[in-house]
Amino acid sequence: MNIKVEALSKKINGTMVLKDISCEFASGNIYGIVGKNGSGKTMLLREIAGLIRPTKGSISVDGKMLHHDISFPPNLGLIIEKPDFLNYLTGFENLKMMAEIRHCVTDDKIKDLMKKFSLEPNSKQTVKKYSLGMKQKIGIIQAIMENPDILILDEPFNALDEDTVLIVRNLLLQYRKDGKLIVITSHHREDIDAICNHIYCMEEGQLIAAN
Numbered sequence: 001m002n003i004k005v006e007a008l009s010k011k012i013n014g015t016m017v018l019k020d021i022s023c024e025f026a027s028g029n030i031y032g033i034v035g036k037n038g039s040g041k042t043m044l045l046r047e048i049a050g051l052i053r054p055t056k057g058s059i060s061v062d063g064k065m066l067h068h069d070i071s072f073p074p075n076l077g078l079i080i081e082k083p084d085f086l087n088y089l090t091g092f093e094n095l096k097m098m099a100e101i102r103h104c105v106t107d108d109k110i111k112d113l114m115k116k117f118s119l120e121p122n123s124k125q126t127v128k129k130y131s132l133g134m135k136q137k138i139g140i141i142q143a144i145m146e147n148p149d150i151l152i153l154d155e156p157f158n159a160l161d162e163d164t165v166l167i168v169r170n171l172l173l174q175y176r177k178d179g180k181l182i183v184i185t186s187h188h189r190e191d192i193d194a195i196c197n198h199i200y201c202m203e204e205g206q207l208i209a210a211n
């Protein structure tokens with residue numbers, strides 16, 4: 001798959017938060033975006049995911065323009081900002097509810113993924129009592145469980161312990177081998193350097209290739 005961003009600008013409340021960005025993302029690659037707080041990383045991911053409209057320019061996925069030909073990139077796994085779930089349900093119940101929208105993930109697959117991330121699928125603990133890292137794990141599982149072709153992950157390593165960081169790194173490297181298209185942001189340069197084969201730096205709304 002190919003995502004093409006062409007002369008993309010986004011103005012919010014009179015401020016240009018993305019400035020004339022042109023770039024391409026292709027399957028079989030992991031793209032990393034680094035940059036200071038407020039530089040525009042999340043905003044660019046929101047644009048690519050089809051969650052907000054460009055002020056100028058366009059984004060197309062395999063030649064189909066977002067907001068014209070398609071509403072969202074097809075087969076997309078997404079984490080944007082802090083994961084937010086239904087507090088009164090358990091982790092498994094939250095994932096099962098999301099899986100029921102498209103009916104393409106079995107209970108066993110959800111349970112296997114939870115175990116891979118050291119979460120107990122049969123636990124009665126509700127998400128309200130989950131730690132930040134446990135919620136982040138549920139966020140990652142919901143993003144990957146439907147085996148998407150495109151993964152857009154904003155700060156996927158946030159709040160994760162060292163073992164889980166390694167699990168996620170290895171998973172993403174395997175996905176790259178499987179031919180998926182992955183875009184991540186992170187403030188942890190080691191994580192970006194460990195898995196990304198293309199690195200960009202966002203500076204005040206402008207995207208600059210860093211390698």
Ligand SMILES: Nc1ncnc2c1ncn2[C@@H]1O[C@H](COP(=O)(O)OP(=O)(O)OP(=O)(O)O)[C@@H](O)[C@H]1O
Nearest residue numbers: 012013017035036037038039040041042043044202
């Ligand atoms: N809902 C909003 N309304 C108005 N401006 C916003 C909104 N969300 C973000 N911004 C502005 O857009 C700019 C880019 O924000 P963005 O969240 O993309 O930064 P970021 O690079 O992801 O930062 P961080 O590293 O802190 O996550 C910032 O100047 C921010 O103040």
